[in-house]
Amino acid sequence: MAWIKAPGGDDVGRLIVQKYGGTSVGDLDRIKNVAKRAIAAKKQGHRVVVVVSAMSGETNRLLKLVNGLTQRPNEREQDVVIATGEQVSIGLVAIAIDAQGGKARSFMGHQCRITTDSTFSKARIKRIDAEGIFESLDRGEIAVIAGFQGVDEDGSITTLGRGGSDTTAVAIAAAIEADACEIYTDVDGVYTTDPNIAPKAKKLDRVSYEEMLELASLGAKVLQIRSVEIAMKYRVPLWVKSSFSDDPGTLCCEEDKAMEDILVSGVALDRNEARVSVRDVPDKPGVAAQIFGALDEKAISVDLIVQNTPVKGKTDITFTIGKADVVKTTDVMKKVVKAVKSGPVEVDDQVAKVSIVGVGMRTHSGVAARMFKTLSREGVNILAISTSEIRVSCLVPADRAELAVRALHTEFGLDADSVGPRKKTKK
Amino acid sequence: MAWIKAPGGDDVGRLIVQKYGGTSVGDLDRIKNVAKRAIAAKKQGHRVVVVVSAMSGETNRLLKLVNGLTQRPNEREQDVVIATGEQVSIGLVAIAIDAQGGKARSFMGHQCRITTDSTFSKARIKRIDAEGIFESLDRGEIAVIAGFQGVDEDGSITTLGRGGSDTTAVAIAAAIEADACEIYTDVDGVYTTDPNIAPKAKKLDRVSYEEMLELASLGAKVLQIRSVEIAMKYRVPLWVKSSFSDDPGTLCCEEDKAMEDILVSGVALDRNEARVSVRDVPDKPGVAAQIFGALDEKAISVDLIVQNTPVKGKTDITFTIGKADVVKTTDVMKKVVKAVKSGPVEVDDQVAKVSIVGVGMRTHSGVAARMFKTLSREGVNILAISTSEIRVSCLVPADRAELAVRALHTEFGLDADSVGPRKKTKK
Numbered sequence: 001m002a003w004i005k006a007p008g009g010d011d012v013g014r015l016i017v018q019k020y021g022g023t024s025v026g027d028l029d030r031i032k033n034v035a036k037r038a039i040a041a042k043k044q045g046h047r048v049v050v051v052v053s054a055m056s057g058e059t060n061r062l063l064k065l066v067n068g069l070t071q072r073p074n075e076r077e078q079d080v081v082i083a084t085g086e087q088v089s090i091g092l093v094a095i096a097i098d099a100q101g102g103k104a105r106s107f108m109g110h111q112c113r114i115t116t117d118s119t120f121s122k123a124r125i126k127r128i129d130a131e132g133i134f135e136s137l138d139r140g141e142i143a144v145i146a147g148f149q150g151v152d153e154d155g156s157i158t159t160l161g162r163g164g165s166d167t168t169a170v171a172i173a174a175a176i177e178a179d180a181c182e183i184y185t186d187v188d189g190v191y192t193t194d195p196n197i198a199p200k201a202k203k204l205d206r207v208s209y210e211e212m213l214e215l216a217s218l219g220a221k222v223l224q225i226r227s228v229e230i231a232m233k234y235r236v237p238l239w240v241k242s243s244f245s246d247d248p249g250t251l252c253c254e255e256d257k258a259m260e261d262i263l264v265s266g267v268a269l270d271r272n273e274a275r276v277s278v279r280d281v282p283d284k285p286g287v288a289a290q291i292f293g294a295l296d297e298k299a300i301s302v303d304l305i306v307q308n309t310p311v312k313g314k315t316d317i318t319f320t321i322g323k324a325d326v327v328k329t330t331d332v333m334k335k336v337v338k339a340v341k342s343g344p345v346e347v348d349d350q351v352a353k354v355s356i357v358g359v360g361m362r363t364h365s366g367v368a369a370r371m372f373k374t375l376s377r378e379g380v381n382i383l384a385i386s387t388s389e390i391r392v393s394c395l396v397p398a399d400r401a402e403l404a405v406r407a408l409h410t411e412f413g414l415d416a417d418s419v420g421p422r423k424k425t426k427k
Numbered sequence: 428m429a430w431i432k433a434p435g436g437d438d439v440g441r442l443i444v445q446k447y448g449g450t451s452v453g454d455l456d457r458i459k460n461v462a463k464r465a466i467a468a469k470k471q472g473h474r475v476v477v478v479v480s481a482m483s484g485e486t487n488r489l490l491k492l493v494n495g496l497t498q499r500p501n502e503r504e505q506d507v508v509i510a511t512g513e514q515v516s517i518g519l520v521a522i523a524i525d526a527q528g529g530k531a532r533s534f535m536g537h538q539c540r541i542t543t544d545s546t547f548s549k550a551r552i553k554r555i556d557a558e559g560i561f562e563s564l565d566r567g568e569i570a571v572i573a574g575f576q577g578v579d580e581d582g583s584i585t586t587l588g589r590g591g592s593d594t595t596a597v598a599i600a601a602a603i604e605a606d607a608c609e610i611y612t613d614v615d616g617v618y619t620t621d622p623n624i625a626p627k628a629k630k631l632d633r634v635s636y637e638e639m640l641e642l643a644s645l646g647a648k649v650l651q652i653r654s655v656e657i658a659m660k661y662r663v664p665l666w667v668k669s670s671f672s673d674d675p676g677t678l679c680c681e682e683d684k685a686m687e688d689i690l691v692s693g694v695a696l697d698r699n700e701a702r703v704s705v706r707d708v709p710d711k712p713g714v715a716a717q718i719f720g721a722l723d724e725k726a727i728s729v730d731l732i733v734q735n736t737p738v739k740g741k742t743d744i745t746f747t748i749g750k751a752d753v754v755k756t757t758d759v760m761k762k763v764v765k766a767v768k769s770g771p772v773e774v775d776d777q778v779a780k781v782s783i784v785g786v787g788m789r790t791h792s793g794v795a796a797r798m799f800k801t802l803s804r805e806g807v808n809i810l811a812i813s814t815s816e817i818r819v820s821c822l823v824p825a826d827r828a829e830l831a832v833r834a835l836h837t838e839f840g841l842d843a844d845s846v847g848p849r850k851k852t853k854k
Contacts, residue, residue: 028495065519068455070526077525080533081518084511091508092492098504099497106507110537111582155538 014179015137016041017049019147019169022056023186024243025089034243035096037184038142042102047137049176050144051169052093054085075120079149079159082121083109086146086165094144103141107132109149109157114168116150116158123150123158124226125167128175145172163224170227174234181236182249183223188242189250190215190222192414193267198406200415203247204265208255211265212238214357214391218268228252255359263367264358264412269405273303273320275351275383275395276329278336280343281317283310287340291317294336300325304353304386304393314343318384320395323349351383352401355393356408368392374411380404441606442564443468444476446574446596449483450613451670452516461670462523464611465569469529476560476570476603478596479520481512502547506576506586509548510536513573513592521571530568534559536576536584541595543577543585550577550585551653552594555602572599590651597654601661608663609676610650615669616677617642617649619841620694625833627842630674631692635682638692639665641784641818645695655679682786690794691785691839696832700730700747702778702810702822703756705763707770708744710737714767718744721763727752731780731813731820741770745811747822750776778810779828782820783835795819801838807831 018041020034034050041048062081066073090106097104109116113129136143147165150158160167166183173181188203190212195201207215209232216225222240231238231252241249259265281287288307295302305319321329326349333345354375361367368385371392375382380403384395396404409415445468447461461477468475489508493500517533524531536543540556563570574592577585587594593610600608615630617639622628634642636659643652649667658665658679668676686692708714715734722729732746748756753776760772781802788794795812798819802809807830811822823831836842 028492031496062515065455065515066522069458069519069523072526073522074525074531077518077521077531077533079518080521080535081515084514087511087514088489088492088508091504091506092496094504094507095493095500096496098501099499104501104504106504108507108584157535 013045013047015047015049015176017051017169017173017176017178017181018184019051019165019182020053020093020184020243021165021186022053022058024184025052025093026056028092030243031089031092031096032100034093034184035100035102037243038093038097039100039102042142048142049133049137049172049178050093050142051147051165051172052086052089052144053147053165054089058085058088076156079120079157082159083146083149083157086148090144090146097142097144103139104144105136105139105141106144106146107136108146110151110155112143112145112172114150114171116152116160118152118154118156118158120156120158122161123152125150125160125171128171130172130175133172133176160226163227166224166227167230170230170236170238173236174230178236180239181231182239182241184241184243185222186242186244187222187240188245188247189240190252190266192265193405193409194269197269197402198267198409200409200417202414202416204250205248206251206253206259207265208259208359209252210255210390211357211359212252214355214388215266215268218270218353218355218357218393223252259359260363261360262358262413263360263364264356264408264414265360266357267405267408267412267414268355268357269401270353270355271398271401272323273351273353273395274323274326274347274349275318275320276333277316277318277346277348278333278342279316279346280314282341283313283315287342288317290340291336292319294332295321295329298328298332300329300332304384304395306384306386320351320353320384350398351395352398353393353395354401354404354408355391356412357391358412359390361390361392370411371408374407375404378403378407380407440472440474442474442476442603444478444596444600444603444605444608445611446478446592446609447480447520447611447670448592448613449480449485451611452479452520453483455519457670458516458519458523459527461520461611462527462529464670465520465524466527466529469569474564476564476572476599476605477520478572478574478592478599479513479516480574480592481516485512485515503583506547506584509586510573510576510584513575517571517573524569524571530566531571532563532566532568533571533573534563535573537578537582539570539572539599541577541598543579543587545579545581545583545585547583547585549588550579552577552587552598555598557599557602560599560603587653590654593651593654594657597657597661597663597665600663601657605663607666608658609666609668611668611670612649613669613671614649614667615672615674616667617679617693619692620832620836621696624696624829625694625836625842627836627844629841629843631677632675633678633680633686634692635686635786636679637682637817638784638786639679641782641815642693642695645697645780645782645784645820650679686786687790688787689785689840690787690791691783691835691841692787693784694832694835694839694841695782695784696828697780697782698825698828699750700778700780700822701750701753701774701776702745702747703760704743704745704773704775705760705769706743706773707741709768710740710742714769715744717767718763721759722748722756725755725759727756727759731811731822733811733813747778747780747811777825778822779825780820780822781828781831781835782818783839784818786817788817788819797838798835801834802831805830805834807834
């Protein structure tokens with residue numbers, strides 16, 4: 001007697017978290033579509049938890065009401081207002097599931113005990129008491145959970161900051177030890193680079209947590225950084241998928257040998273930074289601390305920092321800041337220049353940061369050199385460089401940035417018509 | 428040495444519940460106005476609890492979303508969606524109070540433990556655990572509570588039905604033993620009749636709970652019936668006031684001697700009923716039960732019922748139903764007529780119910796006769812009559828209804844230019 005596999009083989013009876021973003025629940029037809037997908041997964045024999053964001057535009061509508069009252073709203077109360085966006089979504093999704101013949105039960109943050117600290121508007125999850133979710137699943141229901149919100153120890157509603165629904169989904173997946181966390185969005189996965197810049201950009205079948213973290217830090221808006229951190233910490237297999245197609249999407253997971261075989265998995269472009277250079281800085285202890293201390297005092301975030309080897313007791317310091325902070329930074333630097341007795345300060349907002357990311361860099365040398373050579377060949381001037389274990393970033397003139405992205409994309413074998421090792425891993 | 432009274436005399440240090448309806452929080456300027464009023468009461472030395480409704484139009488907007496998905500929404504989930512309307516309001520009101528220099532803390536139904544049964548969309552309050560409210564007041568805050576919503580024993584959100592915010596306010600007032608519950612609306616009190624029909628209608632300074640109950644049942648939209656029932660049961664002094672003026676409004680309270688001195692305190696008009704008459708009904712036991720049982724089975728509410736003394740073993744039965752139920756009722760009655768072997772059924776929706784209400788009727792006879800005489804003098808035909816201890820209602824042809832209201836209003840001394848005993852009680 002032979003065993004006959006159930007349809008889908010091992011792919012039955014799994015515990016799945018599906019997260020749908022604002023565009024995926026953006027109108028009633030899309031909400032019906034979310035219900036359909038959740039019911040389909042349930043019918044395939046899985047236990048399904050759905051996490052939803054507010055309908056697109058809703059959070060901004062609510063913030064506009066708040067800001068119409070005051071520019072400095074009480075943060076506890078702002079969270080009370082903003083959290084309604086996701087509450088409407090869970091109710092509507094549960095109603096849609098019910099109307100299509102499924103069973104559903106909605107949960108607000110306080111109902112499934114997503115306990116956070118009390119940092120209103122950017123709270124961090126401390127723990128999740130998943131008992132109610134399991135009871136719901138055991139009753140055969142699809143549990144529909146509000147993303148982005150939690151409750152603090154006092155019972156006050158908190159929110160997790162923009163993109164917080166991703167974090168909710170991954171944290172829930174970790175808490176219930178889900179077999180997969182599927183992040184549904186309006187793109188069908190993580191791409192090697194922005195397809196609007198490089199038409200030959202291709203979807204990655206797989207990406208490591210660390211690569212995804214670097215890509216998210218570099219402005220790839222597909223996943224919130226915090227959610228990737230949690231996924232990495234608790235080893236939650238994370239799928240990025242489109243709610244409008246059946247494409248399998250991109251799996252974000254632990255690094256393996258196949259991933260190491262390729263040097264670069266993505267090219268990122270960040271146009272949101274400006275370069276500040278301070279000339280002729282006296283090479284004395286404490287000067288850098290003085291400069292960056294002054295910036296920190298004004299809550300100005302500094303990204304890349306480069307300091308050249310001093311010549312004749314003087315050095316140049318270059319750093320990048322967000323473009324929105326240019327005016328504030330100029331003010332701060334006027335005072336700092338006097339205090340540290342340096343030369344003039346240059347500010348240039350016509351710059352962009354081009355980065356290559358790949359776990360292969362850990363085991364393969366020469367990647368940075370190859371990047372510099374490529375940029376040089378294309379006549380792209382490098383204004384500053386910074387690196388991490390799996391990333392090399394170059395600050396380049398803004399008008400050459402897209403050219404640089406395309407050249408690097410081709411150089412590292414990422415174009416859709418080239419076949420790299422990562423592609424081969426596709427089933 | 429003489430004691431100097433504090434400003435306002437005894438009117439200091441009271442515990443006040445203020446309830447603001449949808450039009451009173453209809454836009455951001457009005458929300459700022461609510462904050463101003465609450466802060467003013469606090470500065471006068473009172474402890475202040477504010478209960479708010481959803482911004483006007485918001486509940487309908489949410490219901491439209493729900494009904495866009497299905498005409499038979501899951502009721503638990505519908506309440507999850509609808510309850511967000513009041514949640515937005517409490518957050519905004521608390522933010523406005525905070526922005527104006529006051530201290531406030533918002534409470535959702537589950538946060539101040541307004542425990543209800545699980546009849547979603549029309550739940551009834553079982554108990555309120557007011558500890559959190561008192562803690563908030565003790566911290567010097569204005570407690571801002573979401574009207575219309577509660578939480579059941581399972582932790583699910585419930586709503587109390589249309590107008591439920593009045594009920595929340597009165598129930599909170601009862602639970603904390605407030606000195607007064609002020610219901611702010613867009614009219615400045617309870618009127619002797621609809622001023623649109625009788626321009627000489629005047630505001631009542633005081634009205635008894637029982638009169639208010641009758642008026643609310645008769646379609647005066649100023650207070651929800653359930654809220655008056657609770658106010659009566661727990662003897663909560665209930666003020667109806669305008670949030671747009673400083674008029675003292677109408678006090679709804681226990682009946683006293685001054686109230687009994689006048690016969691009629693209000694004239695009500697309800698245009699929402701249709702008359703059904705069944706002719707030649709056999710005078711046998713169980714026939715009425717058959718008719719009204721069949722209507723009840725189809726959830727058709729019957730208001731006024733009149734049965735004449737039988738003549739020759741036959742009688743006529745007349746009753747009124749809501750105009751929306753005319754078609755359903757006609758269908759039901761077709762079958763019933765056959766079953767009970769009665770004569771034909773007449774349905775007439777060109778009728779209106781005119782009622783006079785007053786606790787004075789208890790102690791004064793002849794009020795009903797005077798009403799009939801007045802209607803007769805004006806040539807208004809009476810189609811059916813029903814009475815309670817403090818009310819007489821006459822069904823009249825729709826086209827004579829307004830004339831009837833004006834005539835009764837004058838006859839019973841309610842016109843603004845007449846001075847009745849109730850008027851004299853004004854301070």
